[in-house]
Amino acid sequence: MVKDPVCGMDIEAQNAVATREHMGTTFYFCSDQCATTFDGDPHKFAHPEPESTPEPIIAPATTGVNPALSGPTRVEFPIVDLDCASCVQTIERILRGLEGIQQANVNFATGRAHVVYDPEKISLADMQQAIKKAGYTVGGVKTRIGVKDLRCASCVTFIEESLRATPGVIRATVNIVTQEADVEYVAGETTLAQLRAAIEAVGYQTETEAKETTPEDAEEASRKAEYRDLRNRFTFASVLAAIVLLLTFGKFLPLLKQIPDQINFVVMFVLTTPVLFWSGSRFFVGAWSAFKHRSADMNTLISLGTGAAFLYSVVATFLPGLLPEGLREVYYDTTAIIIALILLGQLLEARAKGETNEAIRKLMGMQAKTARVVRDGEEIDIPIEEVLVGDIVIVRPGEKVPVDGVVAEGQSTLDESMITGESIPVGKGPGDDVIGATINKTGSFRFQATKVGKDTALSQIIQLVQQAQGTKAPIQRLADVISGYFVPVVILVAIWSFAVWFIFGPDPQLLHALVTAVTVLIIACPCALGLATPTSIMVGTGKGAENGILIRSAEALETAHKLDTIVLDKTGTITRGQPDLTDVVVNGNFSETDLLRLAASVETVSEHPLAEAIVRGAKTKGLALTTPEDFEAIPGHGVTATVEGRALTLGNLKMMAQIDATLDGLETQAQRLADEGKTPMYVAVDGQAAGIVAVADTVKEDSREAIAHLKKLGLEVVMITGDNQRTADAIARQVGVDRVLAEVLPEDKANNIKMLQREGKVVAMVGDGINDAPALAQADVGLAIGTGTDVAIEASDITLIKGSLKGVAVAIDLSKATMRNIKQNLFGSFIYNSLGVPVAAGLLYPFFGILLSPIIASAAMALSSVTVISNALRLRGFKPTVSAKK
Numbered sequence: 001m002v003k004d005p006v007c008g009m010d011i012e013a014q015n016a017v018a019t020r021e022h023m024g025t026t027f028y029f030c031s032d033q034c035a036t037t038f039d040g041d042p043h044k045f046a047h048p049e050p051e052s053t054p055e056p057i058i059a060p061a062t063t064g065v066n067p068a069l070s071g072p073t074r075v076e077f078p079i080v081d082l083d084c085a086s087c088v089q090t091i092e093r094i095l096r097g098l099e100g101i102q103q104a105n106v107n108f109a110t111g112r113a114h115v116v117y118d119p120e121k122i123s124l125a126d127m128q129q130a131i132k133k134a135g136y137t138v139g140g141v142k143t144r145i146g147v148k149d150l151r152c153a154s155c156v157t158f159i160e161e162s163l164r165a166t167p168g169v170i171r172a173t174v175n176i177v178t179q180e181a182d183v184e185y186v187a188g189e190t191t192l193a194q195l196r197a198a199i200e201a202v203g204y205q206t207e208t209e210a211k212e213t214t215p216e217d218a219e220e221a222s223r224k225a226e227y228r229d230l231r232n233r234f235t236f237a238s239v240l241a242a243i244v245l246l247l248t249f250g251k252f253l254p255l256l257k258q259i260p261d262q263i264n265f266v267v268m269f270v271l272t273t274p275v276l277f278w279s280g281s282r283f284f285v286g287a288w289s290a291f292k293h294r295s296a297d298m299n300t301l302i303s304l305g306t307g308a309a310f311l312y313s314v315v316a317t318f319l320p321g322l323l324p325e326g327l328r329e330v331y332y333d334t335t336a337i338i339i340a341l342i343l344l345g346q347l348l349e350a351r352a353k354g355e356t357n358e359a360i361r362k363l364m365g366m367q368a369k370t371a372r373v374v375r376d377g378e379e380i381d382i383p384i385e386e387v388l389v390g391d392i393v394i395v396r397p398g399e400k401v402p403v404d405g406v407v408a409e410g411q412s413t414l415d416e417s418m419i420t421g422e423s424i425p426v427g428k429g430p431g432d433d434v435i436g437a438t439i440n441k442t443g444s445f446r447f448q449a450t451k452v453g454k455d456t457a458l459s460q461i462i463q464l465v466q467q468a469q470g471t472k473a474p475i476q477r478l479a480d481v482i483s484g485y486f487v488p489v490v491i492l493v494a495i496w497s498f499a500v501w502f503i504f505g506p507d508p509q510l511l512h513a514l515v516t517a518v519t520v521l522i523i524a525c526p527c528a529l530g531l532a533t534p535t536s537i538m539v540g541t542g543k544g545a546e547n548g549i550l551i552r553s554a555e556a557l558e559t560a561h562k563l564d565t566i567v568l569d570k571t572g573t574i575t576r577g578q579p580d581l582t583d584v585v586v587n588g589n590f591s592e593t594d595l596l597r598l599a600a601s602v603e604t605v606s607e608h609p610l611a612e613a614i615v616r617g618a619k620t621k622g623l624a625l626t627t628p629e630d631f632e633a634i635p636g637h638g639v640t641a642t643v644e645g646r647a648l649t650l651g652n653l654k655m656m657a658q659i660d661a662t663l664d665g666l667e668t669q670a671q672r673l674a675d676e677g678k679t680p681m682y683v684a685v686d687g688q689a690a691g692i693v694a695v696a697d698t699v700k701e702d703s704r705e706a707i708a709h710l711k712k713l714g715l716e717v718v719m720i721t722g723d724n725q726r727t728a729d730a731i732a733r734q735v736g737v738d739r740v741l742a743e744v745l746p747e748d749k750a751n752n753i754k755m756l757q758r759e760g761k762v763v764a765m766v767g768d769g770i771n772d773a774p775a776l777a778q779a780d781v782g783l784a785i786g787t788g789t790d791v792a793i794e795a796s797d798i799t800l801i802k803g804s805l806k807g808v809a810v811a812i813d814l815s816k817a818t819m820r821n822i823k824q825n826l827f828g829s830f831i832y833n834s835l836g837v838p839v840a841a842g843l844l845y846p847f848f849g850i851l852l853s854p855i856i857a858s859a860a861m862a863l864s865s866v867t868v869i870s871n872a873l874r875l876r877g878f879k880p881t882v883s884a885k886k
Contacts, residue, residue, distance in 0.1 A: 005045040006034035042155075072102055073167060074116050075124065077186040078139035079131065080226070082111045087136070087286070088530060089484055090295050094134050098122055105472060109534035114467075124170045124186065135289025140170045140184040143192060146207025147179055147199060155204070162198045166190055191453070193385040227350050234343040237279035240271045241336035248333040265317040268332040276310055280339040296487040298526050302342060304491070305521035305854065310335045312514055329511055331518075338522055338858040345862020352869040362546070366437040366458060371402035374446075391449045395440045403436045403452045410445030414438045464550045464799070468541040473554035475822060476533035479829075486526045490837065494520040497841040512842075515854060519840040523857035524833060528864040532825035535872035540818035543878050548801040549811045556797035559781050560815035562762045566710055566808065567741075567753060567775070569767035570721035570728065573785055573805065574735055575697040577768070579609055581617025582678055583694040585669050593623065595691045599683045601625045602641045602648045606633065610679060613695040638681070649684040650693075656682050661689045677730030704735045706805035709881065711736070713812055716761070720744055720752060720775075746771035750778040766808055783808055810880040817878050825868045832864050
């Protein structure tokens with residue numbers, strides 16, 4: 001029996017009056033009327049609404065499709081034609097004025113907006129439209145996906161709604177005629193696999209011809225397109241500007257001096273017009289967009305300057321009677337050359353800005369493109385975006401591990417240097433974790449995927465670096481404030497300069513007034529101020545990632561250079577975080593090997609961490625252990641057992657007193673070991689004290705060197721621990737720490753950080769455990785050891801991928817280098833504008849008779865931004881005085 005989907009009647013399939021195929025399923029009807037009703041809206045009957053309220057839809061971890069999306073969402077998208085610092089403030093103001101926007105920052109150097117918004121109140125399409133009205137464009141990626149069995153308008157609606165609910169989708173339209181979905185989305189926020197999943201989630205099948213566009217591909221294509229456009233405009237402008245310049249000085253050339261001035265002027269007008277209105281159109285479009293939003297930017301200055309020179313020249317060419325005899329000069333050469341030089345500066349700037357984000361591109365380039373997985377018993381190669389959690393992935397020698405997972409079968413060694421910085425290949429076998437983007441060196445193995453897409457370690461690293469680059473350092477606020485007033489002030493200075501020269505200047509007064517006003521407008525450069533901080537932050541955070549240091553925000557990077565106190569948690573930060581066998585002391589006729597073998601055999605059945613350390617130490621030495629008999633644990637004292645027919649007792653001094661064992665001077669040895677921060681355990685054989693085994697949470701091999709380097713940087717190093725004072729002092733002596741906060745309860749660590757801050761110190765906390773999270777959050781800068789817990793990492797400002805303390809020193813070194821670079825950029829920008837504008841206004845003329853040419857001013861303006869970026873790029877050569885990767 002089958003059910004008619006329209007009326008609900010049960011009928012025999014062979015007796016059905018009509019049938020229909022929809023989305024791969026056959027439907028049977030009791031009458032033609034039911035079949036006709038079905039044809040009008042097949043999706044309605046094929047997928048009827050449930051009578052009861054459905055459970056909330058939970059997004060698959062691998063696709064991110066979540067129709068029930070609610071709450072604040074973070075999105076990052078590129079903005080095309082972002083060419084000045086004032087543009088940044090315009091876009092930020094527009095975005096922050098939209099309902100549902102909680103936070104909006106625009107990074108001038110990367111050309112990207114970082115927005116936190118409520119998807120229930122505003123969509124990406126709304127943001128794009130608002131930005132478009134301001135004269136800018138959101139850089140989305142467009143793709144076309146074939147959809148099978150589209151039959152009705154309701155099918156279109158279902159698919160469009162599902163696509164639009166996918167995070168990162170700007171707009172989606174479905175064409176029932178072509179059976180295709182056209183989607184525009186933000187690369188990096190969603191993927192082609194997620195778009196297909198959104199379509200398939202409402203019951204439709206997709207074609208497979210569409211090609212994925214990765215974020216790096218999209219951004220690289222956009223950057224190349226912008227560079228190509230600038231190059232074409234500059235080439236066109238420079239060729240015509242050269243001809244105009246030649247005609248300007250034609251009276252000095254034998255072949256041109258016979259041409260009448262009026263004809264010469266007309267030819268120069270014809271050549272200059274396309275330079276101004278095609279090559280320079282971007283400046284006028286930008287100025288108009290700024291004007292519509294009651295603001296002014298660099299484009300305003302360039303447009304006013306070149307426009308004024310051009311209009312004056314047009315009047316002198318076609319309406320010379322309006323000007324006195326001595327003022328019929330033309331400035332076509334000035335107009336054309338200024339446009340060409342500024343385009344040259346932007347061309348060089350675009351190339352240099354591309355290099356500032358080299359670290360991100362390197363990280364993205366590490367990802368594998370495809371993966372070989374086992375599906376339905378067959379090995380197939382699929383795009384990495386289509387790997388699902390739980391898939392069995394095959395990795396052959398020389399290949400990259402596609403995603404994160406756990407080895408299920410086989411053994412190999414992996415080069416993990418690109419993630420951890422560890423240059424020595426790491427052996428992997430069943431049960432071991434593998435990290436996506438690492439390189440398989442020798443054997444072949446299979447692993448089960450546990451993290452895919454944005455959840456992989458590499459994706460998280462990239463996301464953290466991009467997140468840091470999207471934040472603003474406190475030092476940038478000064479530049480932002482100045483940039484906000486900069487352009488209006490420059491326009492006022494230009495007007496004032498024109499008035500002064502026109503009233504008090506030498507003859508010809510009008511020409512001098514025009515030249516100085518144009519020069520003032522052209523020489524001012526707000527872009528240098530806008531680029532000073534974000535370019536250095538970009539290079540600095542990228543350089544940190546290369547050294548295994550993930551910096552969450554620009555503020556953390558800035559604050560790190562002010563630190564004067566470093567608080568180090570002992571366990572897991574200074575020490576390894578697990579006890580190890582350190583000493584074996586014998587007393588009597590036993591050798592160290594025999595004593596350790598007997599003691600370790602007793603501890604094989606104990607679950608105490610110290611017992612595990614003894615057993616592990618014995619196995620490391622290759623000793624064969626036996627199973628003990630009559631094992632008994634005595635709380636607070638020790639353990640007893642029989643091994644190889646001999647009575648063994650391990651424990652503290654109380655345990656030895658309980659069995660009346662004579663220690664024969666072992667107390668002195670035990671005291672010495674305790675003073676060194678170790679835990680001594682007496683060993684008695686057949687009632688006689690035979691020796692001591694000692695264990696300790698040993699110091700990491702590079703902790704002492706790292707702490708010494710921190711001291712060289714002028715920092716006070718403090719160790720904090722819950723251990724007793726004697727143990728803490730012993731560890732402190734080993735690593736060279738002078739100040740110790742011992743016997744601190746986990747809940748009091750944050751209070752101790754507050755105590756140091758009340759002393760006027762700028763404090764960093766370094767930890768790795770859950771109990772360190774409050775202290776990490778309280779500190780001015782929290783640094784989490786990457787081998788620690790997720791809670792500690794989440795609470796920190798900086799994450800050290802490796803477990804080495806050297807990363808702390810490198811992070812502070814990098815912060816100092818970055819802040820030094822930023823200050824150099826800001827100083828250079830302030831000095832350039834502070835000196836350049838007065839000189840352009842004619843300040844030197846009364847003293848030296850020097851009046852700056854607008855052409856020289858345009859060259860200086862173009863070079864100022866390039867200089868700032870070039871200085872930021874010097875950070876790429878940063879070499880820490882101590883390596884975090886060793």
